[in-house]
Amino acid sequence: MLKADAVCVGYGEALALSNISFDLGPGELVAIIGPNGAGKTTLVNALARLLPIRSGGILLDGENIARLTPQQLADRGVAIIPEGRRLFTSMTVEENLELGCYRAAARAHKREGLEQAYAMFPILGERRRQISGTLSGGQQQMVAFARALMARPRLLLIDEPSLGLAPVIIKQVFETIARIHATGVSILLIEQNATKALEAAQRAYVLDCGQMIASGTPDELRQRPEIGAAYLGHGH
Incomplete structure (x- = not known):
């Protein structure tokens, strides 16, 4: 469905992502x-067509989407839940949800x-009538999820959903x-909380210093000592 093939992304002269490949x-x-x-967030922004890529390809159902606009990507059924939720905090819950209906099929x-x-x-x-800025962090994250689902997506890109939330809310x-x-x-799912992400995922990739350094099933990654020590708190 989604495939990245040797994607490179840079800021100025520096490469932020180098030869990133994965599939979903x-x-x-x-x-x-x-x-x-x-x-991780640079990768999300590249996939969401918010950042240009230097080289490589991003394929959705076999179509190279590297030059599509964010709106064209949304029209193909891709929705993003960005880091930090990015709600319109002066608007009500329902008004925020209605903004998710940007596809004709959703409207x-x-x-x-x-x-x-x-x-x-x-x-x-x-x-639904409450101003979204007065909600708790966990409730605001629920609004972000619900708003993305209003677009009737086939594919959801979720960036750091647990960031800044209490453990009970992360659960x-x-x-x-x-x-x-x-x-x-x-x-x-793009997530710094590796333990929770591996509990949720069927497969996972490890991104560090702009490069994919490992991939596998959650069990395979947990059993690798260098992954456990660096990302899962093992051996400390």
Whole structure:
């Protein structure tokens, strides 16, 4: 479904990402883990067509999307949940959700989309008229999830969903990701919390210093001493 082939991304003269390759099949949940500063958000922005790539290819269903606009990418069924949620904090919960209906297919089913969002996130239904900036961090993350789902995506790019959240809220966030995945949506999860990401994912890649340094199933990665020590807190 989604494939990166030797992607390079740079800022000025410096390369931020070098020869990045990975793939995600239909219906898969694949994680990309790595420390802060590894290049994870740069990768998301390149995949989302918010940053140009220097070389390499990004394929969606076999089509090279490296020169598409973000809107063209959205029209192909790709939605992004950005790091930091990026809600319109002076608008209500429901107004934020309605902004997710930027695809024609989604606009035609806006009411149905809202009903589905409130069924998945009952607390948002209770607070649909509340200004989103007054919600807790966890509730704001739920709005970000629900807004992305309003676009009826086939593929969801999720960037650092646990960032800045308390452990009990992080647990709820990953339960939500599992529920979304169970509906058939393909998910690429970019996450610094390697332990939680490996619990959620079917396969994972490790990104560090702008390069993919490892890949495998969660069990395979957990069993590699250098991965456990560097990213999972083993051996400390």
